[in-house]
Amino acid sequence: MATLQKIRNRGVFIGIIIGGALLAFIAGDALKSGGSLLTNSRNEMAEIAGESVNIRDFQNRFNHNLEVTKMMGGQNSIPSDQMDKIREQVWQQMVQEIVMNREYDELGISISSDELFDMVQGRNIDPTIRQIFQNENGLVDKDQVRATLKQLMAAPDGTPQKAYWLNIEESLIAQRTLTKYNTLIAKGLYMPSAMIKEMATKGSKKVDFNYIVKSYNLIPDSTITVTESEIREYYNDNKELFKQGESRKIDYVPFSIEPSTDDFKYTEKWIADQKEDFAKESNNVQFVELNGDTDFNAYYFKKDEMSNKEVNDFAFAAAKGDVFGPYDENDAYKLAKIADVKMMADSVKARHILIRPLNGDFKAAEAKADSLKQLINKGAKFAEVAKANSEDQGSAVNGGDLGWFTQGRMVPEFNDAAFSSKKNEIKIVTTQFGAHLIQVVNLSKPVKKVQIAVLDRKVEASTKTTQGVYARARTFAGNNIERAAFLKAITAENLSRRTANLKKDTKLIPGLENSRDLVRAAYNTDEMESVLLTHDNSAVFEFGNKFVVAILSNIKEEGYASIQDQVSAIKRAVRKEKKAEQIIAAMNKNSASAQSLLSVAQKENLEVKNAADVSFQSFQIPGAGIEPKVISTAALLEKGKISSAIEGNQGVYMLVVTNETSDEVTDMTVEAFKSRLEQGYQYRANYQAFQALKENANVVDKRYKFY
Structure with a gap:
């Protein structure tokens, strides 16, 4: 059973493997049947690729993963933030299973029992299995693997080690299935050699250039007129820029519970x-x-x-x-x-010897400290004993010397022992770090000090006060159920009106403790004409030291934002385009007969700046920021020639290349470049393939109804 315990002890390592599997495309048939998923809409927490996901199925899987996490970590309970992470992992797992299983079925991708056998105890043992079963020589004893698996399979359901193993097998299947799918995609990717060589050549060239830039901010917004037709035209031409996720906005009034x-x-x-x-x-x-x-x-x-x-x-x-x-x-x-x-003394100079407890045995550490004290009392030098025995390596090399320190610098037990000691007295004290031998070797001049016992009672709102604030919030809600009255009363009663933009997965509204229930309430209704209600049909929410009355004020569906919501952003973009047109016209005119960039700069009252070692592959220009149009122009511009005006992100640029160098492009260089490109494209392809399948699956997330 040693290997069974080894599996138990490797909980952290296995947890990483399984945690990764939760985010991978796990191939299993638990969700294929759909029988347990097709229940009434009241218990439906999602719809994925036409399949209904029941909250009970989700909760069962969550409970299973929660128990596995507890067993692996040796924990009796899991913090709430970690539970949220596990819940999110289970959601991602279910989405990926349903989406990818359909794709696997259509493509005929699966893992046979022979393949699983090969990964566990065959010729191609998976690295995960090697980690668990390898001996001190780094080899895997297959007989031991077979014996252990026989014991695990014979163990009753629910046995911790058996649960670990089943999760490991599940993760192995998931990883191998995903590998097959990604390999299939990789085989469909092709980059022509001529294209790669051209890109490598362009990337090998580096240029230094001088440039001028006229910022858009130099032209006041008030001088630029934007018409309604221009706003409409920009919106229609750039509609993809205005894609938005689903969100909701609430207005709310907080009633703070403060002491009277x-x-x-x-x-x-x-x-x-x-x-x-x-x-x-x-x-x-x-x-x-x-x-x-x-x-x-x-x-x-x-x-x-x-x-x-x-x-x-x-x-x-x-x-x-x-x-x-x-x-x-x-x-x-x-x-x-x-x-x-x-x-x-206001400060003391001390030295110490630290004995750390082995396996939490503080008594043994104290006993060793006492034996060292007896050794010193018999004539051994403190510094030599410290160098040979102290486990505080920072001070041990100096004979345990801690130097001078004032009161409060050390942990309380150490502090009290040090400042209550006489010069050269040796004491043993136990702290969270272990057993210490402390010797104060010098003290500053004594001064009068006092210890103050402070008895305090914080002023808190009484039950009567809390009930009074609640009554005020309830009266406000009762008298202002409808939107018009709600908004009017805020002004009339001089109350504080707050707003919050929420997404389905918003966990906390700033300033309101544990406010998830208000988010759920905002998503459990489409009614914007009356105040939101709690699950008990009360109009008053309680969050920490605040009562809250809220109303749903806006619903943004997933898709394209309306032109009305984007008017301000569109105006800024159109103004920028018009400013660019004005600046480009002026710059091109001033550069028509110019012999140098400096002469253009003088006419435009601009400073000539420079940039060095910029290539086609550069991400940004030092001192100018992210300007891809300027970078591409510089990489291709003929040396010594003044460029035409370039519309950039921050302003309009004009430049001249002053120097260029090129590294030799060999077959090895091209091959290395190709390898980097393939890795980048492969990663993007794997990610984007799933995102495309997920988008096509029309995932409807209704978790907000339950969590």
Whole structure:
């Protein structure tokens, strides 16, 4: 059973494999039948390529993957953000299965049992299997593989190791099927040798050039007129630019739950009532921990170190046990008691020896530290013992020396031991890092320091206050159910109107805690004339310290944005085109008889700039940014010739090539270039092939109804 445990121990590695499989095109027949998917529309969470996906099927798969994740990580629970990731992975997996299985069936792509056998224990063992079963020599014992598989198959369903193995097999099938499909696409790609050689030649050429640029911003927008017909024409000619995903917009009013005057008075009275008991209490730490909102701080303050001047003046004028307050600070009422007064060094110089616990055994670490202490007490030099035994390599090389440090720089246990030690005294203290031998070798001059026990109570909204805010939100919603009244009342009551643009998968609206329910409400209705309702049919949502009343204000369907929604963007684009026309006309006129780029620059009142080592393959121009038209012109322009004006992204350019160099283009160079191109095209082809199939599958995502 050693290999079974090895599979269990390789949970992280296998998790990566299976995690990748969730995002790959998994070939399986669980979703092919469609029988369990075709249920009533109430439980339909998606429609993919005409197949209905039932929420129960999705949830069952999610639960399975969740349990596998727990088993692999040895976890009893999974954080909510990780659960969201698993849920998203399951969704992607289901989409890819349905979409790709149809394609696999049509193309006749499958994995036979013989192929799976070959990957697991045949002549072509998959790297995943090798990782699990290889011995110390890096070899795979096939007999061991067969014996282990026999044990796994005989194990009851639900056995962790068996579940791991079935997931591994599933991922192997997915990867091999995907490989076959991608290979099929790769065989259909062809790049002519002449084209590759030409591109390699162009890429080998590098040029230096001087250029001028006249920014579009130099022409005021107010001087450019854009007509309605020009807006319509630009929209029709560039419609693909205005593709949009589905989104929804809401207007909402937040009613913040904030403490009232009575809440402040109540909290102040509560803290005042504790003053007598606090003054009598001998165990300050326990009293603060049991009654206060903030843990006891053991720090010792020197004069003028505290941020609160009143508390600072009190601490260094009163006696131990005296109590100051109540006083308010940071939305809390507090009492400050002088817990202790000491003459203490402001800083110490110390050295230490760290013994880290092996397998969490702190007792053994402490025992070793104690034996080293006895060794030092018998005459061994601390520095030599530290060099030989300390596991803090940063200080061990210096004999454990930590240098000078002030109070609060080290973890609390270490800090307290160091600042309570006498010079050359050796102490053993345990921290989260292990057992330490600490020796303070020098101390600064002692100064008066005080330890303050602070009992605090934060001012929070009472139940009465919360109910009052809720009643206000409910009254607002009840009186303003319809859109017109809702918007009018916001102005009349001087309320804060907020907006949020939402997508189906929006998890959080900024400023509203755990606000997914409001997103779901916005997508569960197409009604824009009345306020949104919670799943309990209430018009008031609660998110953290806010009640919210909201209304759906806009619905944008997936497709092309309307011309009305894009007027501002279109106007900017048309203005830019008109500015470019004006600048190009002026530049071409000024360059007609010019002998140099400098003369054009002087007429245009522009600065001549330069760029070096630019090739046809360059992504941007240093100092100018992403300007593909300028780059392509420079790469092909004859040396010494002034170019015509070029319409760029930031402005209109004119340039002249001052120098050009070309690397030798050999057969090896062309082959290397071809290899890079093929890799790039292959990656794009694989990705774009699936995206095209997915788009053709008309995926209708209704997850927002359930999550």
